[in-house]
């Protein structure tokens with residue numbers, strides 16, 4: 279079925295927003311299995327295996343994985359709540375809406391926040407962090423690996439290196455909601471203390487899980503806190519379950535955990551490095567195709583994330599009618615958010631999407647913008663680039 283046929287049939291649309299993402303069939307099948315009890319040995323085995331694979335995905339030897347029902351924002355809150363006492367000084371590196379959200383959470387928790395802000399369309403640079411770290415001592419620095427509002431990706435290894443060199447005792451806490459599973463993250467090698475994400479992005483699951491991978495120093499920081507002003511959000515209460523899932527603290531999202539095990543199995547079957555390369559390739563192909571129609575990447579070169587594209591419209595294109603046109607063609611993409619609302623569109627290409635989905639997006643955009651004058655030029659570009667890469671549309 280073509281996308282327009284799907285739409286005419288009133289059928290399912292292709293979800294190409296930067297999360298939630300389309301969910302692969304085998305993951306949907308895992309989700310649709312009869313619900314298991316949380317003490318069922320089959321469920322316990324899935325949970326144990328998912329937790330092991332999660333830690334393996336980010337190369338963290340002694341980390342505690344924490345997977346709870348919730349979303350990325352809960353994971354952000356838990357990261358701060360469990361590592362920092364009230365009034366602790368913390369540096370927030372922000373390159374968009376989600377760095378700003380981290381600051382709002384830190385303010386809500388009574389931390390003393392300073393921020394280092396990237397230039398618009400850029401990620402925070404090692405130089406900016408170096409300068410900020412020379413001003414004051416911090417207990418922690420937060421980073422957004424990929425900010426979904428701007429499509430920018432921080433050079434995590436370089437930035438973490440600067441933090442380690444300047445203030446080795448500061449914890450490095452990384453919001454990887456739009457990154458984990460789609461781009462390389464080597465927690466131990468890069469000296470990261472905590473990585474957090476949500477299920478609905480590059481892991482390729484539906485929304486519903488908050489995931490944290492907590493390194494040894496972050497675990498020690500929690501143990502040093504006299505109290506944590508949250509019951510559900512205190513990872514020490516979850517720890518026994520994460521160390522041995524055959525128990526109960528609060529009911530896990532059992533179907534989602536079974537699906538997480540399947541999503542991670544898919545990642546390891548494909549091979550993480552192959553998967554990261556696929557994300558790079560799909561980003562490149564999509565941007566080349568849409569460039570043919572006059573779209574321009576919003577983030578500066580060298581700052582562009584492979585998990586989503588944030589694009590300026592061609593001259594004269596009205597944002598609302600373009601988004602509506604795409605929707606009517608069966609493709610759901612997103613408007614800009616924050617300062618970029620109405621100025622850019624955002625297209626997700628993470629998780630388990632491939633050449634077929636990318637081609638569908640470009641074809642739909644071509645139909646919306648060029649209509650009957652279309653000679654399929656953008657489509658041709660996509661096919662040519664895919665061919666150069668040795669990829670076929672299946």
Ligand SMILES: Cc1ncc(COP(=O)(O)O)c(C=O)c1O
Nearest residue numbers: 349350351376424426455456476
């Ligand atoms: C980088 C980033 N951080 C945090 C969040 C918040 O996650 P959630 O919407 O799952 O609460 C998002 C959501 O898009 C995000 O992209």
